[in-house]
Amino acid sequence: MGSQQSAGFVQAIQLGKRVTTSEGRLVILDDINFSISAGTSVAILGASGSGKTTLLGLLAGLDIASSGQVKINAIDLGELDEDGRGLLRAGSVGFVFQNFQLLGGLTALENVMLPLELASASKAADTAKDILTRVGLGERLHHYPSQLSGGEQQRCAIARAFASSPKLLFADEPTGNLDQVTGKRIIDLLFELNREQGTTLIMATHDEALAELCESRLHLEGGRLVQE
Secondary structure: OEOOOOOOOEEEEEEEEEEEEOOEEEEEEEEEEEEEOOOOEEEEEOOOOOOHHHHHHHHOOOOOOOEEEEEEOOEEHHHOOHHHHHHHHHHHEEEEEOOOOOOOOOOHHHHHHHHHHHOOOOOHHHHHHHHHHHOOOOOOOOOOHHHOOHHHHHHHHHHHHHHOOOOEEEEEOOOOOOOHHHHHHHHHHHHHHHHHHOOEEEEEEOOHHHHOOOOEEEEEEOOEEEOO
16 A cells, blocks of 8 residues: 555545534544555454444445545546446446345345346356356355355355456455354455455455455544554
């Protein structure tokens, strides 16, 4: 990483997020600056309420900053409308969430095929089958999320995230709903696929041991970055 002036694949420049509540204005993030190089892995560490998930949302263009800029591959997200940000995500961004975010009415295969079809990828079914087999779900293609264990659901979510070979992957507490043994297997898989595809990985976690697996770490406290 480097300063906000150095060219990076993902940049936060004086980034801030504030919301107005019944009790007044609440500052969620304040003056966040960093630069992340392509192909690296970064952990965003912090306790619950520190602003990790909000920061991920801003970096992914799922939320709009109150101040400052987010740039992905030199594209300022603030200059794109909602459709433009959606197109950027569809073409180059993957997500892995704590609660899996699988669609209950779709099978594992259909869940993984969906983003490929939305991106008009050719041979979506073949690609989805290949990546599901890669994550150990080759025999579970036609099972619905309710028929899968937590670990299997997260494997399916990881397959969905990597199926389109994203340049950038966001993971928000990816082992938060899993037991320790299953969580370790999921993290091993996540990093293995990440290395193979050369993806830029940005992961929010409160787990110091998990963060140590990343190449660099950012610590959030009360909405501000602090030095390690």
